[in-house]
Amino acid sequence: MKPFTYERARSPAEAAAAAARIQGARFIAGGTNLLDLMKLQIETPGYLIDVNGLALDKIETTPEGGMRIGALVRNTDLAADDRVRRDYGLLSRAMLAGASGQLRNKATTAGNLLQRTRCPYFYDTNQPCNKRRPGSGCAALGGFSRQHAVVGASEACIATHPSDMAVAMRALDATVETVRPDGSARSIPIAEFHRLPGDTPHIETALAAGELITAVTLPKPVGGKHIYRKVRDRASYAFALISVAAVIQRDGSGRVALGGVAHKPWRVEAAEPDLPRGAKAASAGLLADATPTRENAFKLLLVERTLGAVLTEARA
Amino acid sequence: MPGPGNIEFSRRNLLIVGAASFVTPGAIAAPTAALAQTAAAPPALSKVALNINGKVSELELDTRTTLLDALREHLHLTGTKKGCDHGQCGACTVIVDGRRINSCLTLAVMHAGDKVTTIEGLGTPQNLHPMQSAFVKHDGYQCGYCTPGQICSAVAALDEIKAGIPSHVSADLSASPQATAAELRERMSGNICRCGAYSNIVDAITEVAGRQA
Ligand SMILES: Cc1cc2nc3c(=O)[nH]c(=O)nc-3n(C[C@H](O)[C@H](O)[C@H](O)COP(=O)(O)OP(=O)(O)OC[C@H]3O[C@@H](n4cnc5c(N)ncnc54)[C@H](O)[C@@H]3O)c2cc1C
Numbered sequence: 001m002k003p004f005t006y007e008r009a010r011s012p013a014e015a016a017a018a019a020a021r022i023q024g025a026r027f028i029a030g031g032t033n034l035l036d037l038m039k040l041q042i043e044t045p046g047y048l049i050d051v052n053g054l055a056l057d058k059i060e061t062t063p064e065g066g067m068r069i070g071a072l073v074r075n076t077d078l079a080a081d082d083r084v085r086r087d088y089g090l091l092s093r094a095m096l097a098g099a100s101g102q103l104r105n106k107a108t109t110a111g112n113l114l115q116r117t118r119c120p121y122f123y124d125t126n127q128p129c130n131k132r133r134p135g136s137g138c139a140a141l142g143g144f145s146r147q148h149a150v151v152g153a154s155e156a157c158i159a160t161h162p163s164d165m166a167v168a169m170r171a172l173d174a175t176v177e178t179v180r181p182d183g184s185a186r187s188i189p190i191a192e193f194h195r196l197p198g199d200t201p202h203i204e205t206a207l208a209a210g211e212l213i214t215a216v217t218l219p220k221p222v223g224g225k226h227i228y229r230k231v232r233d234r235a236s237y238a239f240a241l242i243s244v245a246a247v248i249q250r251d252g253s254g255r256v257a258l259g260g261v262a263h264k265p266w267r268v269e270a271a272e273p274d275l276p277r278g279a280k281a282a283s284a285g286l287l288a289d290a291t292p293t294r295e296n297a298f299k300l301l302l303v304e305r306t307l308g309a310v311l312t313e314a315r316a
Numbered sequence: 317m318p319g320p321g322n323i324e325f326s327r328r329n330l331l332i333v334g335a336a337s338f339v340t341p342g343a344i345a346a347p348t349a350a351l352a353q354t355a356a357a358p359p360a361l362s363k364v365a366l367n368i369n370g371k372v373s374e375l376e377l378d379t380r381t382t383l384l385d386a387l388r389e390h391l392h393l394t395g396t397k398k399g400c401d402h403g404q405c406g407a408c409t410v411i412v413d414g415r416r417i418n419s420c421l422t423l424a425v426m427h428a429g430d431k432v433t434t435i436e437g438l439g440t441p442q443n444l445h446p447m448q449s450a451f452v453k454h455d456g457y458q459c460g461y462c463t464p465g466q467i468c469s470a471v472a473a474l475d476e477i478k479a480g481i482p483s484h485v486s487a488d489l490s491a492s493p494q495a496t497a498a499e500l501r502e503r504m505s506g507n508i509c510r511c512g513a514y515s516n517i518v519d520a521i522t523e524v525a526g527r528q529a
């Protein structure tokens with residue numbers, strides 16, 4: 001790990017200003033992704049701003065009847081919150097399907113959204129990787145790509161976003177609230193928060209330098225059956241090969257987002273009117289223009305079948 | 317983690333390097349680069365008072381020191397083990413303010429004022445914690461390396477069940493979870509045992525859960 005100066009932030013605005021001013025500064029929340037990557041020298045910040053003391057750890061009801069989840073709320077607490085369990089079961093389920101008990105106790109709302117890909121070539125500093133070292137190439141193209149993206153990928157990067165929580169947030173139309181280095185606040189719809197890789201896979205979100213996430217808000221509950229189904233190589237404690245996050249209403253209408261298939265949580269609103277017609281019709285729209293590799297083409301069928309199981313469960 | 321998607325890849329590295337299979341390929345490749353670069357910038361030091369098992373110690377640490385390294389290398393509490401050092405194996409599990417965490421993925425300087433409990437704080441050879449006794453009785457280990465982490469994790473996992481925190485296998489999100497074998501297996505999945513003592517570990521925890529109920 002590269003040496004770094006450590007400082008505790010005193011207010012969100014000061015933290016954002018400091019992060020923009022100090023070269024190589026990064027926020028640290030739960031630390032479960034950042035420290036992992038720092039040990040491997042994939043991330044090399046010279047300055048860490050600890051945001052844990054910022055009192056951004058509350059879950060509140062919004063005036064519109066939705067929820068405001070502080071950036072520092074731990075995944076365990078969010079998954080166990082009574083209102084989340086009752087009204088946003090999809091979110092509880094997605095978080096409980098991720099990582100381990102120990103990690104969820106530390107992982108935060110903001111840190112989870114911003115966790116970086118698990119592409120093995122991104123993790124191996126001896127390999128070319130446009131995300132880790134822009135312009136160096138992509139070792140996954142033509143490499144082992146079983147876990148990589150099947151939609152929205154580019155010639156520069158075929159990595160997936162590994163978060164389970166973010167997939168549920170996408171299906172629930174969350175909004176990311178931030179404070180910018182000049183002290184002003186803004187709201188970013190989750191659909192625009194994560195980016196597709198394009199030519200700049202190292203730029204992963206809409207956040208500007210120094211911009212601090214303060215909360216994630218959810219609109220008022222939409223009812224329906226909330227189902228998160230994650231398919232992975234072992235029963236627990238593994239990242240998704242693919243996952244399906246769905247809210248299905250009694251008449252068969254609904255919304256669905258996919259994990260493990262793209263550089264961001266994948267949702268195609270235009271495909272959702274096809275949900276009552278079944279998994280084949282809906283997944284055709286969800287995965288239109290897919291560009292799988294030989295090794296991950298199985299994900300297309302896996303999505304269709306998993307969505308089928310989800311729709312069956314919703315009808316039960 | 318390596319991710320599941322990656323089994324062939326990990327196996328290749330396993331053959332080459334002979335390291336534990338749950339370590340990322342990157343984790344294997346890193347040490348040389350780490351040594352080369354740390355020489356460049358001087359370390360930053362920071363003072364921190366750590367409350368470990370009820371005893372407060374004042375330390376001056378390189379800011380890079382993880383809680384795990386502070387425990388083992390600075391306070392010589394070597395009960396807590398270093399396995400993968402990347403949050404994947406659970407050997408470093410300790411209890412901070414009542415919650416289990418991976419001590420390898422957190423900085424010591426971030427724990428001023430927190431109450432840290434390690435395996436040494438749960439019980440002593442003369443006065444074992446019920447979970448320690450149950451692991452002995454049920455033979456919940458072979459080599460014993462993962463055991464301190466397993467025991468700290470198990471103690472906190474039962475508290476999580478008591479607090480009503482649901483898990484991935486809880487059928488009903490709104491019901492109170494019970495300490496069934498399926499629940500225990502899911503909740504303990506963050507602790508890997510390479511000797512495969514899992515079924516005895518579940519038996520040990522089940523006995524303690526029964527006693528507590
Ligand atoms: C072994 C292992 C298995 C895992 N399995 C899963 C899994 O199955 N599913 C899954 O979804 N996840 C999994 N994870 C990932 C885990 O969920 C993330 O590590 C965690 O959510 C990150 O949150 P954190 O608070 O620890 O982030 P940190 O590591 O503290 O930060 C992550 C990033 O977010 C930035 N950041 C943090 N807070 C803010 C803020 N308020 N504003 C702006 N930037 C901020 C940091 O600068 C950093 O770049 C796993 C992790 C490990 C180690």
Ligand code: SF4
Nearest residue numbers: 119129130138157158
């Ligand atoms: S897929 Fe993306 S993250 Fe993986 S090696 Fe290629 S550029 Fe890097």
